[in-house]
Amino acid sequence: MSQKVDWANYVAQTENKFSAFSVQDNQQKSEDEATDSYNPADDSLFVKMIRKGLVDNNNDIEVQRKDPKSPLYSVKSFDALNLKPNLLKGVYDMGFEAPSRIQETALPTLLADPCQNLIAQAQSGTGKTAAFVLAMLSRVDPKIPYPQVLCLSPTYELAIQTGEVAAKMGKFCTEIEMRFAVRGEEFPRGSKLTEHILIGTPGKVLDWIRFKFFDIQKIKVFVLDEADVMIAQQGHQDQCIRIHKELSPSCQMMFFSATYNQEVMEFAELIVKNPIIIRLRREEESLDNIAQYYVRCMTAESKYNAVINIYGTLGVGQAIIFCRTRKTASWLAQKMSGEGHAVAVLNGDLTVEQRIDVLDRFREGKEKVLITTNVLSRGIDVEQVTIVVNFDLPVDVQGRADCETYLHRIGRTGRFGKKGIAINLVDSEGSMQILKEIESHFGRKINCLDTENSEEIERIGQ
Numbered sequence: 001m002s003q004k005v006d007w008a009n010y011v012a013q014t015e016n017k018f019s020a021f022s023v024q025d026n027q028q029k030s031e032d033e034a035t036d037s038y039n040p041a042d043d044s045l046f047v048k049m050i051r052k053g054l055v056d057n058n059n060d061i062e063v064q065r066k067d068p069k070s071p072l073y074s075v076k077s078f079d080a081l082n083l084k085p086n087l088l089k090g091v092y093d094m095g096f097e098a099p100s101r102i103q104e105t106a107l108p109t110l111l112a113d114p115c116q117n118l119i120a121q122a123q124s125g126t127g128k129t130a131a132f133v134l135a136m137l138s139r140v141d142p143k144i145p146y147p148q149v150l151c152l153s154p155t156y157e158l159a160i161q162t163g164e165v166a167a168k169m170g171k172f173c174t175e176i177e178m179r180f181a182v183r184g185e186e187f188p189r190g191s192k193l194t195e196h197i198l199i200g201t202p203g204k205v206l207d208w209i210r211f212k213f214f215d216i217q218k219i220k221v222f223v224l225d226e227a228d229v230m231i232a233q234q235g236h237q238d239q240c241i242r243i244h245k246e247l248s249p250s251c252q253m254m255f256f257s258a259t260y261n262q263e264v265m266e267f268a269e270l271i272v273k274n275p276i277i278i279r280l281r282r283e284e285e286s287l288d289n290i291a292q293y294y295v296r297c298m299t300a301e302s303k304y305n306a307v308i309n310i311y312g313t314l315g316v317g318q319a320i321i322f323c324r325t326r327k328t329a330s331w332l333a334q335k336m337s338g339e340g341h342a343v344a345v346l347n348g349d350l351t352v353e354q355r356i357d358v359l360d361r362f363r364e365g366k367e368k369v370l371i372t373t374n375v376l377s378r379g380i381d382v383e384q385v386t387i388v389v390n391f392d393l394p395v396d397v398q399g400r401a402d403c404e405t406y407l408h409r410i411g412r413t414g415r416f417g418k419k420g421i422a423i424n425l426v427d428s429e430g431s432m433q434i435l436k437e438i439e440s441h442f443g444r445k446i447n448c449l450d451t452e453n454s455e456e457i458e459r460i461g462q
């Protein structure tokens with residue numbers, strides 16, 4: 001597939017990304033100076049506990065595939081899914097041996113003739129991207145030189161990642177071309193796009209519709225990745241609905257996400273005509289392969305120490321730490337890197353080039369820890385992430401538990417059946433309350449990591 005993307009555009013030119021930090025040391029100072037009952041002897045116990053949980057991280061995928069309760073369960077092979085030979089070649093070239101449950105169930109619907117609309121839910125890291133990318137590539141007629149498939153993602157990074165998956169899968173479909181519709185991609189007025197697939201973010205796509213760079217009526221497949229946040233009022237509803245309204249009534253709709261709350265699902269069913277719906281029961285939403293814990297950290301110092309301890313457990317793995325605000329993320333990154341730890345920060349303060357550079361470096365393992373905000377909570381796929389830390393628990397604008405964001409955040413580990421650990425730092429009665437809400441929402445116990453309780457050591461590895 002010839003991608004008309006100037007990759008150099010996406011590579012950061014800046015030598016020192018940390019210069020973009022807005023350091024808020026003063027704001028944190030009083031917390032940092034607070035005394036703490038922290039005991040260095042706890043370190044080794046804590047480290048041992050986490051390491052034990054990650055021993056044997058190569059959960060046997062074959063075993064999971066044969067377990068009907070697993071999201072990786074499948075009875076078919078890729079050969080049985082009626083994919084074009086060059087696509088099948090691409091799938092096998094990526095090292096995929098068999099489809100996951102969502103791939104096996106969604107693809108026959110997505111490839112059926114006449115085409116069917118689909119609203120699909122599957123757990124994070126279980127191959128939704130591959131499912132809709134295969135459908136996108138299958139539906140293209142490469143002989144017609146204009147955009148026929150439009151895929152929207154909530155963030156720049158996710159659009160780029162999806163494009164990279166499409167490029168790999170379509171490696172042998174050399175006649176298919178695609179274009180990113182993201183910040184930084186500019187055209188002279190009057191231009192017409194000739195690529196078959198557009199992958200982008202809603203704002204840029206709306207601009208391109210307005211400038212008539214392509215004819216939205218000719219789009220025959222419309223994919224919404226992270227569909228719930230794309231159509232939620234607090235998310236990108238305005239822009240996505242404006243795009244959706246311009247589509248031809250015969251356009252095939254494909255909505256994918258790991259989460260849909262009731263309200264969002266009702267809205268999705270309103271805007272998608274006669275959809276096939278693949279849904280999970282609440283108790284199926286969180287994955288067994290991600291062990292969830294919380295640590296009580298009643299002072300800023302003990303929160304910071306917990307992060308340092310977790311850093312010490314990483315071995316060959318990597319961690320993503322989620323903070324509520326850009327300020328906290330920058331403060332934490334600077335404090336850690338100031339003490340010689342290999343960490344990076346990715347938040348909205350950085351330019352898009354810097355953001356993609358940070359993510360690339362993290363993927364290459366140059367930094368062990370990525371400190372970020374909700375901007376990276378969804379979709380980002382980095383196989384070696386073994387630990388996710390919620391430095392701050394996710395809350396909505398009213399300050400209530402944001403269970404959907406929680407699930408997406410912890411889903412940055414435990415990709416495709418691997419083992420992962422999610423650790424929540426609880427720093428007040430309020431955050432304990434939020435943790436309890438999350439626990440009862442998913443009906444899953446989040447265990448306390450008590451560094452003085454050696455029985456925990458036994459439990460965490462099971």
Ligand SMILES: Nc1ncnc2c1ncn2[C@@H]1O[C@H](COP(=O)(O)OP(=O)(O)OP(=O)(O)O)[C@@H](O)[C@H]1O
Pocket residue numbers: 095096097098099100103122123124125126127128129130131257258378379380381383411415416
């Ligand atoms: N059939 C398969 N066999 C082996 N690996 C696969 C298969 N399908 C997908 N993967 C791998 O699993 C990982 C997770 O897949 P993907 O990113 O598509 O998950 P997702 O369901 O879209 O996750 P999220 O909800 O976080 O967006 C990726 O690294 C992908 O390459």
